[in-house]
Amino acid sequence: xxxxxxxxxxxLYQSNATSLTQNEINARYFYNLRFLWLxxxxxxxxxxxxxxxxxxxxxxxxxxxxxxxxxxVILDNKHSSLNSAALSxxxxxxxxxxxxxxxxxxxIQTCYFxxxxxxxxxxxxxxxxxxxxxxxxxxxxxRANSKAEFRKISTSNHIPIPEGIVCNTQEALxxxxxxxxxxxxxVIIKQEYNASGKGNIGISFDNxxxxxGVIKTIILKDNQCLNEIAHQLFSELINxxxxxxxxxxxxxxxxxxxxxxLSPPRGQEPILLSYSEILMESRWVGVQIPPQTLxxxxxxxxxxxxxxxxxxxxxxxYLGYLCCDAILTDDNxxxxxxxxxxxGAETHAYILAQHLFGKGYENKMIVLTRNGLKTDSxxxxxxxxxxxxxxxxxxDSAGIVLLTVDDTDSKQFEYxxxxxDLKSAYALEEKLSKL
Numbered sequence: 068x069x070x071x072x073x074x075x076x077x078x079l080y081q082s083n084a085t086s087l088t089q090n091e092i093n094a095r096y097f098y099n100l101r102f103l104w105l106x107x108x109x110x111x112x113x114x115x116x117x118x119x120x121x122x123x124x125x126x127x128x129x130x131x132x133x134x135x136x137x138x139x140v141i142l143d144n145k146h147s148s149l150n151s152a153a154l155s156x157x158x159x160x161x162x163x164x165x166x167x168x169x170x171x172x173x174x175i176q177t178c179y180f181x182x183x184x185x186x187x188x189x190x191x192x193x194x195x196x197x198x199x200x201x202x203x204x205x206x207x208x209x210r211a212n213s214k215a216e217f218r219k220i221s222t223s224n225h226i227p228i229p230e231g232i233v234c235n236t237q238e239a240l241x242x243x244x245x246x247x248x249x250x251x252x253x254v255i256i257k258q259e260y261n262a263s264g265k266g267n268i269g270i271s272f273d274n275x276x277x278x279x280g281v282i283k284t285i286i287l288k289d290n291q292c293l294n295e296i297a298h299q300l301f302s303e304l305i306n307x308x309x310x311x312x313x314x315x316x317x318x319x320x321x322x323x324x325x326x327x328x329l330s331p332p333r334g335q336e337p338i339l340l341s342y343s344e345i346l347m348e349s350r351w352v353g354v355q356i357p358p359q360t361l362x363x364x365x366x367x368x369x370x371x372x373x374x375x376x377x378x379x380x381x382x383x384x385y386l387g388y389l390c391c392d393a394i395l396t397d398d399n400x401x402x403x404x405x406x407x408x409x410x411g412a413e414t415h416a417y418i419l420a421q422h423l424f425g426k427g428y429e430n431k432m433i434v435l436t437r438n439g440l441k442t443d444s445x446x447x448x449x450x451x452x453x454x455x456x457x458x459x460x461x462x463d464s465a466g467i468v469l470l471t472v473d474d475t476d477s478k479q480f481e482y483x484x485x486x487x488d489l490k491s492a493y494a495l496e497e498k499l500s501k502l
Contacts, residue, residue, distance in 0.1 A: 069109035069173050071163070071193075074102040075149055076178035076409050079212050080260050080308065087148060093477040095148045097438075100471050101481075104130075104415035105176070111138035111166050113159075115149050119445045122472050129468060130422065131461060138166050151183035160190050167191055176387070178409040180208050202384050211380060211408035214259050214313045220379060221403060226372050228403050231315035241297040243314040244270065253317035255281060256300060257405075258309040263412070264350035266309070268300065269317060278317060279347040318402065320394040322360045323347055326373035327390040327411055330381040337377035341417040341429060342370060345392070346437065353437035353481070354413045356420065357429040359489060360395060368401045369393055376406050388414055416470065416483055424464065424485070433492045436470060438481035445472045448480060451502050457495065459485055467495060 077095045081087070087095070099114055103126055106112060117123075117139055127134035140162060146153040153159065167173050170192040177184055185203045188195055195203075202208075210216055215233040222228070230250060232243040240256075247254045253276050258266030269278030270285045278284050285296065304312055326342040344358035345351055361369065373391035380389055390411035393403045416436045420428055428434070442448045452458045452467055459466025464487060471481040482499065486492035 069107075069111070070176045071167070071173060071191075072102050072105055072110060072112040073149070073154075073175065073177040073184060074099045074112070074410075075151070075184075076262075077148075078150060078181070079179045079209060079409065080262055080266075089476075092148050093473070097471060097473050097477055097479065097481075098412070099149055100473060101412070101415045102410075104419050104470070106132075106137050108132050108136035109138075111140055111163070113140050113142065113149055113153075115142050115146060115153075116475075117141050119472060119474055121449070122445045122469070125445075125449060125469065129419075129459070129461070140166070151181060154183045154187045160187070163191055167193070170194070180387075181206070198384050199386065207383070207385070208408060209260075211383075211385065212260065212406075214257050214405055215311050217406050218313065220376070220406075224375065224379060226375065226403055227401060229315045229318060231313060233311050233313055235311045237294070237297040237301050240300065240312060240314065241293040244293050244296065247314055247316050248272070250316045251318055252276065253278070253319075255315050255317040256304070257313040257315065258304050259311045259313065260308050262407070266304065268304070270296070271317075277319070280323065280350055282350070315404075318394065318396040318400075320396050322358070323392060323394050323404075324358050324361065324369055324401075325354070325390050325392045325411065325413070326369050327388060327414065327417060328373060328377035329388055330377050330385050332386060333381060333384075337374060337381055339370060339374070340388070340414070341420070342366065342373075343413060343417075346435075351412065352439060353435065354416065356417075356434040365395060365399070365401060372401070372403060376403075380406075380408060390414075419468065419470070419483065420485070423459075431487075432464060433484075433486050433489050435484040435486075435492050435496065436481060437484075437496070438471070438479065440480050440482070441478055442472060442474050442480045443478065444474045445469070445480075448472070452499070455498065455502065457498055459483075465491060465495070467499060 096115060100118055123134055142153050143156055173193055175188055180203055234240040234243055253271045256268045264280040265282055267281040268283055269281040272287050274286055323345040325345055327340040329338040329340055343354035343356040346353040346355055376391050377389055388410040389408045391406050393401050420434045457467050459468050465485055468483040470483045473479060484492050484495050486495055
């Protein structure tokens with residue numbers, strides 16, 4: 068069954084496309100490009116502009132598919148990013164109608180299934196399950212991605228999470244800071260809707276305290292007025308989308324981890340896609356599969372609670388990917404920090420690794436991903452790696468895949484390393500970095 072992929076995940080966090088900065092437009096485009104790896108023959112994908120032609124040929128070669136069987140649907144130039152407003156464009160709809168000639172055979176795969184996508188499906192005569200349509204009408208996907216809702220679900224289902232409070236006033240925020248700082252001396256404040264740590268602020272009394280997954284850190288001075296801090300944070304973080312702030316105790320930890328499930332219709336067991344350690348610098352930079360820091364028992368704990376969250380969302384009617392994030396505290400507790408009811412930034416890597424190496428690859432090899440490297444062009448980067456015999460070739464179990472490449476605006480790329488063990492994976496990364 069062919070699918071129409073609409074990678075609109077960023078709309079969960081910032082819906083007003085007209086107010087985007089160029090950096091935000093670039094970030095959205097890089098995220099969009101990751102979904103090229105989810106394409107199978109006959110599929111279509113919406114993108115604001117085409118990827119490098121050579122990259123698409125390379126992707127098809129890695130996946131061993133014919134690039135001519137893929138439909139890249141490029142938005143009109145007046146749309147700088149993939150957004151809901153673009154979906155009502157008559158030219159777009161007419162073009163899609165030429166591709167989707169048998170609507171009964173097609174499905175839509177998207178990150179944020181909202182009303183605009185439901186309207187597009189209706190115009191294209193794509194059928195939507197009545198229950199799913201009702202969920203879309205109620206804006207279920209947005210609510211499911213709320214960090215406040217995550218705390219409510221976790222608490223009522225005995226899923227371990229850090230102590231925390233959801234605040235909708237400055238006074239509640241100041242009081243929460245006062246009480247929660249007593250536990251570890253560190254707290255993290257999160258916007259209700261944001262991703263990759265962009266809405267997270269770390270607060271501490273001590274310069275020596277370390278945070279990961281935050282956009283900035285505030286070090287409190289002795290006797291500093293918490294009401295002033297609360298006022299400052301409300302001014303910075305509260306907006307039309309984010310009407311609440313989540314304040315949580317920040318636990319010093321040994322790492323951040325994630326498990327991703329695919330939620331099928333009720334009656335079918337949620338499918339574990341993969342699990343990994345999230346590689347963090349100041350924020351997310353990639354993943355390591357499988358996580359080396361966790362014991363087998365801790366991996367089972369991560370997977371078991373993530374499966375429970377997947378079952379909860381499935382019972383509510385959700386269909387699609389979801390990823391559950393957790394930390395391993397210094398005293399070896401698994402504490403869950405959020406759930407993303409959408410594909411994650413690593414979904415394409417999971418799917419590609421399973422395609423290349425088969426189910427259960429996590430038990431026999433190491434896969435790493437990393438983003439943020441600079442490139443002047445896909446061709447130059449590709450040729451350098453090929454000349455050094457570093458690229459993964461079909462049938463190999465070790466090598467590098469150029470995973471996501473934007474050589475027009477952000478001039479950056481993301482790679483995947485496959486190797487039989489961690490030492491070999493690091494050695495490949497070292498060779499890449501020297502180039």
